[in-house]
Every structure is written in C-alpha cells, then in structure tokens.
Amino acid sequence: MTQTIQESLYESDFLLWTQDTVAKLKARDFDHLDLENLIEEVETLGRSEKQELESRLETLLAHLLKRIYVNMPDCFNGWENTIREQRRRIFLRLKNTPSLKAYWDQAFQDAWFLALGNVRDEYAEKGYHFPDAWQFESNIDAMLNINFWE
Numbered sequence: 001m002t003q004t005i006q007e008s009l010y011e012s013d014f015l016l017w018t019q020d021t022v023a024k025l026k027a028r029d030f031d032h033l034d035l036e037n038l039i040e041e042v043e044t045l046g047r048s049e050k051q052e053l054e055s056r057l058e059t060l061l062a063h064l065l066k067r068i069y070v071n072m073p074d075c076f077n078g079w080e081n082t083i084r085e086q087r088r089r090i091f092l093r094l095k096n097t098p099s100l101k102a103y104w105d106q107a108f109q110d111a112w113f114l115a116l117g118n119v120r121d122e123y124a125e126k127g128y129h130f131p132d133a134w135q136f137e138s139n140i141d142a143m144l145n146i147n148f149w150e
Contacts, residue, residue, distance in 0.1 A: 010037045049097050053090065054107045054114075060086035060143065061115035061134070068149045070128050087144045094140065101140060108138050 010017045017034070024033050060083060066072075067079040094100055100107075112134055120130055136148050 010034055049093070049100060050103055050107065053093055053100050053103065054111050056086050056090050056093065057107055057111035057143075058115045058118075060090065061111055062119050064148060065115060065119045065130055066123075069130055070123060070126075091144055104140055105138075108134075108143075 009020065017037070021033065021038060024030075063079045063082045063086070067076060067083065116130060116132075123130075136142065137146065
C-alpha cells in the first residue's frame, strides 16, 4: 500500500515527493522510501551534470570556431564575451564536481561534433570553412585559458 501511495505522490506532486523522501531519509525510515524512484532521480542528477558540461563545452567550442575562423570583427566582442562566460561556468562546474574531469575527453568529442555541425550550418551560405577536427590543444587547462585566435 505504501509503495502505491509513494508512486502516486511521485507522479502527482514531485516537490511533495522530494520533501517526503528527505523527511524519511532524515528520520532513517528506510523501510518506507520509494527506492525505485529515488534511485532513478539520483542517476538523473549524475546525467545532468555531464549534460551541462557538454552543453557549455559545445557553446564554448562554437564561439571559439566563430572567433577563430569567421572574419566578422563586429562580432568578435560578443563571441569573446560568450567564450569567457562559458569558461567561467565550466571552471566552476569542474571545481564543484571534480569527477567530471574524468569525463572531459568524451564530453569534448560529443561537444565538438555538435558545435561543428551547428557552426557549419549557420555559416554554410557565407562561404566559411571549418576544420573537421579541433586544431588546437583540447585539455582542460588549454580550453579554459588559451585565446586560440591570438
């Protein structure tokens, strides 16, 4: 009976479900936890950390590509502002979740694929060409600190 009530609470009022789950955890009432949904939510948290890193890295790479390969000086300042902002956000994400560093190479490859496709689509008709592979260092320190266009 408790499991049916928990599942229905999970489906009907997620916030209330989280508050109820926290209260049960604090009370060490493990027998009445909705373990199936709790496990799913904890797994989702890990995936969302990876997805945010990928998303910010994709935006960083897209703006680096534009800044390096697109000769539109009126846009340089905006692209550089976005590059700085994404670098700050990635730095903080890695500082707060250091285990993401182990995922960097895979995240970079996924982000590169998406960023390159988006930038190529955006500038296809303008005659700009972008390399198939990232031409510079791709380690964390380089990506967060080097102005590749200088």
